[in-house]
Amino acid sequence: DAGVIQSPRHEVTEMGQEVTLRCKPISGHNSLFWYRQTMMRGLELLIYFNNNVPIDDSGMPEDRFSAKMPNASFSTLKIQPSEPRDSAVYFCASSLHSGGASGELFFGEGSRLTVL
Amino acid sequence: SQQGEEDPQALSIQEGENATMNCSYKTSINNLQWYRQNSGRGLVHLILIRSNEREKHSGRLRVTLDTSKKSSSLLITASRAADTASYFCASTSGGSYIPTFGRGTSLIVHP
Numbered sequence: 624d625a626g627v628i629q630s631p632r633h634e635v636t637e638m639g640q641e642v643t644l645r646c647k648p649i650s651g652h653n654s655l656f657w658y659r660q661t662m663m664r665g666l667e668l669l670i671y672f673n674n675n676v677p678i679d680d681s682g683m684p685e686d687r688f689s690a691k692m693p694n695a696s697f698s699t700l701k702i703q704p705s706e707p708r709d710s711a712v713y714f715c716a717s718s719l720h721s722g723g724a725s726g727e728l729f730f731g732e733g734s735r736l737t738v739l
Numbered sequence: 740s741q742q743g744e745e746d747p748q749a750l751s752i753q754e755g756e757n758a759t760m761n762c763s764y765k766t767s768i769n770n771l772q773w774y775r776q777n778s779g780r781g782l783v784h785l786i787l788i789r790s791n792e793r794e795k796h797s798g799r800l801r802v803t804l805d806t807s808k809k810s811s812s813l814l815i816t817a818s819r820a821a822d823t824a825s826y827f828c829a830s831t832s833g834g835s836y837i838p839t840f841g842r843g844t845s846l847i848v849h850p
């Protein structure tokens with residue numbers, strides 16, 4: 624298996640532009656997570672999907688952020704409009720959740736976003 | 740807010756020495772996991788310990804869990820330069836199965 628695939632790996636954009644980050648989870652996994660990592664705040668959960676349905680989006684910072692999972696093999700995280708404080712590394716992770724127990728998360732290599 | 744907090748924030752040792760990192764958490768947990776992150780890469784799962792377990796081994800890794808003190812430790816024995824990375828603990832608690840991560844311990848192993 625190729626693992627969790629994220630694109631782009633690096634994105635540099637100007638304030639006000641729309642940013643779309645993409646994620647392909649591991650085939651067969653039913654849970655997908657978007658995390659954001661910064662030096663100041665560490666690793667923060669943004670949103671969690673189970674069986675393609677958003678379960679917990681309480682970590683999404685504001686309305687400028689949105690996430691979708693149209694099918695089991697694809698998810699997007701969109702920021703519109705982007706701001707400099709959105710600069711961070713965004714990670715997608717997937718796992719197989721069963722029986723009320725969480726297993727290990729498999730992370731992608733991340734998308735490093737810089738908003739000028 | 741962070742459920743787990745690692746200690747120390749940074750650790751610098753010589754190759755061959757043991758490295759011990761600690762994780763404290765606030766509420767009762769279902770399980771606790773340790774992850775490793777090399778610079779510029781994603782996190783990689785190392786080991787999972789359940790709330791009813793006290794110790795677990797995997798190769799040079801040893802994890803302990805003390806639920807009375809709400810803490811866990813990760814011991815890396817006979818460290819290597821390739822162990823240089825950040826190490827994170829993550830826990831799930833209550834009815835949630837979403838892992839919450841600590842801030843991490845940055846480990847540097849000098850050759």
